[in-house]
Amino acid sequence: MKMSEFKNVVALRGNHEQMMLAFYRERSFNSTVWLPNGGNRTDSEMAAWCKSDPSFLEKALRFIEERPLYHQMFIDGKEYIFVHAGLEPGVPLEDQSPDSLLWIREEFYNNYYGDAEVICGHTPTPYLGRITGLEKRDIYAPIRLPNRITLIDTGSFLPDGRISCMNILTGEVWQSDH
Helix, strand or coil: CCHHHCCCCCCCCCHHHHHHHHHHHHCCHHHHHHHHHCHHHHHHHHHHHHHHCCCHHHHHHHHHHHCCCEEEEEECCEEEEEECCCCCCCCCHHHCCHHHHHHCCHHHHHHCCCCCEEEECCCCHHHHHHHHCCCCCCCCCCEEECCCEEECCCCCCCCCCCCEEECCCCCCEEECCC
16 A cells, blocks of 8 residues: 555556455455455454554555556557456457456457557466466566567465566566565
């Protein structure tokens, strides 16, 4: 939440945040999916934060609800779209469904051929070989697919995974240690 206050930082909503909202706001089916996928730890941390600030949970949920599902920008006439999961091929950006922006995988990776460069996460790069058939030497590095997709989820939750960030203009990558 604090990082998003900095200039040029845009915090997007992803599928885990969406599951978290379902857990706290709706107590819906997604709540049972969220807990074993990082939710147990987050729920414990939220409880600890709420002891020192009882309004923290509501502030955090409101922050997540206000996060955009994508961010579009133009640099030197080139369009870039940042999104958690991807785009439904052939659908205009403004008509994309929240489900596609938060959850899409194979249909996007294998069928997107738009003009914009799309930068996304959602599927850890070590899993992409079996999804796209792409052979890869360093499975914990961002991948640029030929159809203008850059994938930057480098499996931070996996045993050798990393948190990565990338300069989309130069291709320079910074990664955490294991």
